[in-house]
Amino acid sequence: MKVCSASSAIGGSRLLNLLAGIAALAMVLVSATAIMWQPPVAKASPQTIDSDSGSYIPRTQYLSPVAMKLSLNGRWLYIVCEDSEQVLAVDTYSRRVVRRARVGRMPRGIALSPDGKTLYVSNENSDTVSEIDAETFQIRRTLPVGWRPVGLTTDRAGKVLYVANTLGDDISLVDLNSGREFKRLQAGHYPEYIALSRDGTRIYVANLLARIAPADQPPVSELTVIDTSHQVVAARVNVPGAIQMRHIAELPPSAGGYLLVPFMQPKNLNPLVQIQQGWYLTHGLAVIRPAVAAADGPQKYKVSEVLLDDIDHYYADGFGAAVTPDGRWALVTASGANVVSVVDTAMLRHLLLHTPPARQQELANRLDSASHFVAERLSVGRNPTDVVASPDGRFAYIANRMDDTVSVVDMRSTQIASTIDLGGPREISRERSGERLFFDASHCYQGQMACATCHPHEGLSDGLAWSLETPKLGRDVVENRTLYGIDGTSPFKWNGKNPNLQTQDGPRTAMYIFRSQGFSSKEVNDLVAYIDSLRLPRNPHLASNSQLTDAQTRGRAIFFRDRTMDGKLIPPLDRCYTCHSPLSHYTSRVLMDVGTATPDDTIRAFDVPQLESVVTRPPYLHNGEALELEDIWTKFNPHDKHGVTSDLNKAQLNDLIEFLKTL
Amino acid sequence: MERTKAISRVRDLLCIVGLLILATGWATAQASSYYTKWINYTSANGFPPGEVYCVTVDGNRVWAGTGHGLVLLEDGRIKKIFTTKDGLSGMAVMSVAVDKQTGAVWIGTFGGLSRYSGGQFTNYTNLSSGLANDLVYGVAVQGQYVWVATTAGVNRFDTYTGSWQIFNESNAPFEEPWTYSISVGAEKVYFAVWGGGVLSYDLANHYWKPYTDPDGEMELVLYRNQGLIHNIVSSVSWNPDTKTFWASTYFGLSSYDGRNWHNYLKKDSGLISNFINAVKSRGDEVFACTQKGLSEFNTRTNTWVTYRPDPKTGRGEILITRPGGNKRHMESSTTLAHNYILNLDFQGDDIWVATANGLSHGIRKHSKVVAIPR
Amino acid sequence: MVLGIEIRAEVLVIALAGLLSIPARSQSTSSPVAPKAAPTMPYADMPPAAVPYGRYRKPYKEWFVDPSTLDYNGAARERSDVELNELKTVNIGFLGPLDADNVDSPYGVAMLHGSQMAVDEANARGGYDGKPFALNVHDDLPLWGASSMAIVDMVYKDHDVAMLGSVDSASTHIEVRATLKLELPIMDTATNDPTVTQTRIPWLMHNFPDDRQQGYALADYIFNQRHLKRVGILQVNNRYGRAGKDVFFETARRIGHQPIVEVWFAPDTTDFSAQLETLKSSGIDGLVIWGNASQAGSILKQMRAMGMQQPVFASSRACYPETVKIAGPAAEGLVSISAIDPTRTDPSWQQFRQRFLNRFHAEPDAYAAYAYDGMNMLIAAIQKAGLNRGKIMDALRQYEMKSYIGVSGKAFFDYTLNNIAPVTFARIQNGQFVYWPEQRTDWKGKPVSFFR
Known part of the structure; x- marks a missing residue:
């Protein structure tokens, strides 16, 4: 007998009656609408509700600079603004915006051709790259690439464009003569930023998320290395214990030739209460060095990890990384701390070279080492993302996403020289205020984390299981969940204890997560407004005309079936669509026991997760045990408690999964 | 004018004669060049012991699937033996395909499918992916798709979308689902189906076509060139040069050029055994990997050459069967590691041969061999 | 009849020669096993009437009939x-x-x-x-x-x-x-x-x-000994049913008694009325069931209730007490193959x-x-x-x-290492299975002896 439980104390029989009622109601509604139901179509562009009139008004158009490139001579600073969907050209002499070009939806990355004449801008929500004349700012071509592209670069000859497709977990290689993608290379998990090596022989790809792996093991992230001569993956470098690697900076050979990649290091299996003891979420740099290899052997890479945090203060959410042409300074933005750390690379190198091999691994956990190599901490604008250094080494520019400004650093004094206002709206909407809070780690004890720390890329699940509920090690570990499209999916948390986001983000967050004074009630409302505004990304598994493929159609029939393959009636509570109702984001919004609780869980029933975009957020089940969708049924449904599936053959299970991917 | 014409005709004639002489000489040279130098990789020189199930050449690299993992050789030296401890999905490696576009190496094992890329294995299994079954016999790359031959049907994995499609008796003309090997042509993909003949999949029009034993009986071959010789097909090889596919069975060898079938048995050809584990063809060459030696058939000269260790002496034996049944026997100082042959691949003019007891590298030489009349 | 005796005698002689000539193989050498005797009996001791294409053509090649059938040259x-x-x-x-x-x-x-x-x-x-x-x-x-x-x-x-x-x-x-x-x-x-x-x-x-031996035995019994003409087949739709009835069907066809109707049922079927209606309307004079005991029992019970009194024959999985338990008196007269004779x-x-x-x-x-x-x-x-x-x-x-x-x-x-011994028949009489050894004919009605 399947057991349903609710968060309040309801007696067993009443509980079952309630459940039966809910199920019956759901059945009626679903039956009435299932025939009429059509696959979801892409959501309309973001809108907001006027709090006074309650009517929909266009969302205030902020700029949100997120990626930058300098022209070859350093005169022009090209800035990608994700919210205004523009590329700007700033004259670095006058420090004014002199050109604007409208690109695709949600532009996120930028590359410059080797001759400096062409810009390439990735449009994450359009699955395209805009090719732009760098002088006239005219759009020349729009190049189709993979799913949700972000980072991009050309090769040294300017003939091939490499584009990191975050959702596709791959790299599109585009022939810039024909404009056609000619091959796609598998990357790691959620490849975001990408860099061409100084010698042009390699493309480096930083994967934002760790490889999907058992929840009880530390995460391992991947730096994917592509050989540009053969255009194949040459190496997949393990970066242990780290996630959220972002921009890649390469020191010149004279400064060691290291790759510097910001990362976050979670202690996610320790009870979160330990955040008040510090050292729970740390932030630093992966220092990756080509190692000496046998003459005929493949290139090896040595990975060291150092922290940029101080003992009692953290620099959360490393994002941008750049080095000055002489390699003396490296600049790393802490997007959650509104700080740029200026790293003395000679000191960093000294630390690495003089730390005995046996103690190298300790560096990843030493909160006292940053003082050896961080020369300055520069306060910049809100949510600093990208950073670039001028070719002459005089200046560095930092894009402050939440301020619509660019900070200019004078590298001779390593101090802020000025701030360029890009012309964003002066008024701050409720959502924008919430967005600022979302990225701001100052609300957390010692600044260890912001909301964005565990929900990178503006709302993703980081793919990790966290020990949130109890101070007992190993108990009640739960998988992180996405924030995309959660409006209307209450209650929240796997145990369903939070009836709304105000509760989730208010005192509970302050008490259990941030261990701080928490947000004011206005801040909570602003934050909730922002989170509610996070829409589901377009689902590339569903055709643009919403027409299902044959396999998806067969899978849909399985999802909505009420009889087994041999004609037996499936009890209502064992049907997919009862608990994952299409009428309510594919969730019944109650707790269900589907036989997945383990001895380490205090409760047996868990919140039914919504299925929209389910394919984009592995692993699965409340504790992340199911690494792939298949695992849910092949490994964790032995008694058909999580829907009747044991009558399906492998092809039918594949069909069901193909349908789920369309949601 | 007439004289010029005559000179021109004579010149043309001389050219033709010259070409004919050259062609004949080339043909003779071809016919008399044999694989006489063999370099063997066995447990005696660090190679895993026992069966080598498959061999795939990738430039200067050679991948060999064994019962004890996957061996990588580079320039003839053993570089690495990968096992499940390195992340490989299974110890018994049945097939390897290299994606020339991406450099990814796809490995079919008795334990699932592995992708080796950038020094890391990614595994796909029946429980954790759309893979039809963990007993994977064959794998091939076709553009963005990876085709997988399993004991429960054929998979097509789209590396772009991550979608898995299963083809079996429910949606394609499979008489049996047990699929052994895959050969990719420009327009079609061919599948050897154990008990189900040969299947082709038309890439442009997305339809399947079966080629089965027309007599329908397991225990006989009714006519010599009746069609596919037997339904228990162990491998298939598409030859793009001759537009012909070859199918090996445990009951003889078949070829089909789109119009005609040609079948070969031990009793009517130079084939050394009717029990054939694999076939590979290019140009005029067809290699049948039999359980009693490696039989090479030249379709232009209609000559068969079999290489094997002499069952009695262990020395190299080359058996030549010319058109009309004329047979010659030669010896070579080196020979294959074992006479039970499982698989083969080409490396330029050389061949790499998987045997029941080691991997053999065959080098074709025009060197003298000792002809021994029989 | 004469032909059948001659072939049986030939088979007997050659088989005996084969038995005597089997060498004791070396257990330690890796050299191939020496060739054994020349081709012996028809594959699976196939009845001459059941040989594929036997009335039209000698095959270009026959398999499974010589000692090299399972030759092994591996390591x-x-x-x-x-x-x-x-x-x-x-x-x-x-x-x-x-x-x-x-x-x-x-x-x-x-x-x-x-x-x-x-x-x-x-x-x-x-x-x-x-x-x-x-x-x-x-x-x-x-x-x-x-x-x-x-x-x-x-x-x-x-x-x-x-x-x-x-x-x-x-x-x-x-x-x-x-x-x-x-x-x-x-x-x-x-x-x-x-x-x-x-x-x-x-x-x-x-x-x-296997189904070959069962199929040959049933075909011989039904057509040569019981002299039925219009037989129908009712088979379970799984690999057991599909593969099983094939030999019977082909053998019947080759001897001129092609079953007049084939009907299948899903493995979990309990109501066979639709299938039985089809069989009844086809005018069968006998029914062959390829299924298990519970299926055979239900079929018998339901067909007798429908007034179908045709003799019923079945494969060996029907030879279980469950058939009688389900069908009761309706099981009387069922003849099935039995893999063993438990009354020995x-x-x-x-x-x-x-x-x-x-x-x-x-x-x-x-x-x-x-x-x-x-x-x-x-x-x-x-x-x-x-x-x-x-x-x-x-x-x-x-x-x-x-x-x-x-x-x-x-x-x-045989040379495929398959047991081709004669099978056992069983008939339900008074609620009990009564067993007797297969007595095959020369396919013209006259009994022959097995060499095995």
Whole structure:
């Protein structure tokens, strides 16, 4: 007998009656609408509700600079603004915006051709790259690439464009003569930023998320290395214990030739209460060095990890990384701390070279080492993302996403020289205020984390299981969940204890997560407004005309079936669509026991997760045990408690999964 | 004018004669060049012991699937033996395909499918992916798709979308689902189906076509060139040069050029055994990997050459069967590691041969061999 | 009739010559086995009337009829033997349907019991050189292809030297294909599918009466002895049903009695009225059921209730008390193939029966008996050959064209290592099965003797 439980104390029989009622109601509604139901179509562009009139008004158009490139001579600073969907050209002499070009939806990355004449801008929500004349700012071509592209670069000859497709977990290689993608290379998990090596022989790809792996093991992230001569993956470098690697900076050979990649290091299996003891979420740099290899052997890479945090203060959410042409300074933005750390690379190198091999691994956990190599901490604008250094080494520019400004650093004094206002709206909407809070780690004890720390890329699940509920090690570990499209999916948390986001983000967050004074009630409302505004990304598994493929159609029939393959009636509570109702984001919004609780869980029933975009957020089940969708049924449904599936053959299970991917 | 014409005709004639002489000489040279130098990789020189199930050449690299993992050789030296401890999905490696576009190496094992890329294995299994079954016999790359031959049907994995499609008796003309090997042509993909003949999949029009034993009986071959010789097909090889596919069975060898079938048995050809584990063809060459030696058939000269260790002496034996049944026997100082042959691949003019007891590298030489009349 | 006698006599002579000429193969050399005698009897002792194309043409090539059928030239014999000192047990794998939800589990459980008894008795005799045999049991679970990997685990994890199994022919085919690569001797004691031994894979031995023998026997009995003309077929729509009825159908067709109607039913069918209506309206004078006992029982009950009084014949899985239990009086007269004759009084069977009863508190069925025999053959081969899998395979191949007398009766193995011994018939009389040995005719009505 399947057991349903609710968060309040309801007696067993009443509980079952309630459940039966809910199920019956759901059945009626679903039956009435299932025939009429059509696959979801892409959501309309973001809108907001006027709090006074309650009517929909266009969302205030902020700029949100997120990626930058300098022209070859350093005169022009090209800035990608994700919210205004523009590329700007700033004259670095006058420090004014002199050109604007409208690109695709949600532009996120930028590359410059080797001759400096062409810009390439990735449009994450359009699955395209805009090719732009760098002088006239005219759009020349729009190049189709993979799913949700972000980072991009050309090769040294300017003939091939490499584009990191975050959702596709791959790299599109585009022939810039024909404009056609000619091959796609598998990357790691959620490849975001990408860099061409100084010698042009390699493309480096930083994967934002760790490889999907058992929840009880530390995460391992991947730096994917592509050989540009053969255009194949040459190496997949393990970066242990780290996630959220972002921009890649390469020191010149004279400064060691290291790759510097910001990362976050979670202690996610320790009870979160330990955040008040510090050292729970740390932030630093992966220092990756080509190692000496046998003459005929493949290139090896040595990975060291150092922290940029101080003992009692953290620099959360490393994002941008750049080095000055002489390699003396490296600049790393802490997007959650509104700080740029200026790293003395000679000191960093000294630390690495003089730390005995046996103690190298300790560096990843030493909160006292940053003082050896961080020369300055520069306060910049809100949510600093990208950073670039001028070719002459005089200046560095930092894009402050939440301020619509660019900070200019004078590298001779390593101090802020000025701030360029890009012309964003002066008024701050409720959502924008919430967005600022979302990225701001100052609300957390010692600044260890912001909301964005565990929900990178503006709302993703980081793919990790966290020990949130109890101070007992190993108990009640739960998988992180996405924030995309959660409006209307209450209650929240796997145990369903939070009836709304105000509760989730208010005192509970302050008490259990941030261990701080928490947000004011206005801040909570602003934050909730922002989170509610996070829409589901377009689902590339569903055709643009919403027409299902044959396999998806067969899978849909399985999802909505009420009889087994041999004609037996499936009890209502064992049907997919009862608990994952299409009428309510594919969730019944109650707790269900589907036989997945383990001895380490205090409760047996868990919140039914919504299925929209389910394919984009592995692993699965409340504790992340199911690494792939298949695992849910092949490994964790032995008694058909999580829907009747044991009558399906492998092809039918594949069909069901193909349908789920369309949601 | 007439004289010029005559000179021109004579010149043309001389050219033709010259070409004919050259062609004949080339043909003779071809016919008399044999694989006489063999370099063997066995447990005696660090190679895993026992069966080598498959061999795939990738430039200067050679991948060999064994019962004890996957061996990588580079320039003839053993570089690495990968096992499940390195992340490989299974110890018994049945097939390897290299994606020339991406450099990814796809490995079919008795334990699932592995992708080796950038020094890391990614595994796909029946429980954790759309893979039809963990007993994977064959794998091939076709553009963005990876085709997988399993004991429960054929998979097509789209590396772009991550979608898995299963083809079996429910949606394609499979008489049996047990699929052994895959050969990719420009327009079609061919599948050897154990008990189900040969299947082709038309890439442009997305339809399947079966080629089965027309007599329908397991225990006989009714006519010599009746069609596919037997339904228990162990491998298939598409030859793009001759537009012909070859199918090996445990009951003889078949070829089909789109119009005609040609079948070969031990009793009517130079084939050394009717029990054939694999076939590979290019140009005029067809290699049948039999359980009693490696039989090479030249379709232009209609000559068969079999290489094997002499069952009695262990020395190299080359058996030549010319058109009309004329047979010659030669010896070579080196020979294959074992006479039970499982698989083969080409490396330029050389061949790499998987045997029941080691991997053999065959080098074709025009060197003298000792002809021994029989 | 004359032709039939001549062929039988020829077969007898050649077979006897073959029996006498089987050399004792070397167990230590890797050189190929020397050629044996020339072609002998028709494949599977096929009745002349059932030979494919037999009335039209001599085939270009015939398989399975000479000693080279299962020639093995691989390297298995060259592998170094497992060091006995390093072993705690000598492991043998078992694959069979055991989960209670599996409809084939009664066969699988019986098979396991028979195997276990043979192993325990061998251990009581001292095991292998003092080391006990141990069964590594794998459940043949169809869900998500779980059992496909059983043979891989047997080789790589369990370090088995041989295996026994399975019931489902699809599972067995999978194991057979895998063992061509992995080279683990397989004793198949339960599969009916004749194609399992048509693969030229020397690692498989099969001792259960397959559908060829059952089909030939039924066709001969129905058309030559009962002289029926208009037979219908009702088969379960799974591999057992599809593969099983094929031989009967083809044999009937070749002798001029093509079944006039074929109807199938899903494995979980309980209401057969639609199928029976079709059969009834076809005007059949006899019905052949290829299904299990519960299906046969329900069919009998329902068809008699519909007034259909045609004689009914069935494959061996119908020969269970469950048929009588379900059909009651409607089961009277059913004639089915039986894989064994449990009423035999010879001491071998009776003692086995008693030991089995004492241990498992149930009557041994055919699956238990053939598993017991098969396991004993495996154990004997191991005792003889040692722990080298190739040599164990060689030892099993010594049964080619030889008999083995076990508790299940007398088996005779052809060049494919398939048991082609005559089958047993059973008829339900007064609620009980009455058994008699197959008495085949010369396909013209006159009885002939079996050479085996």
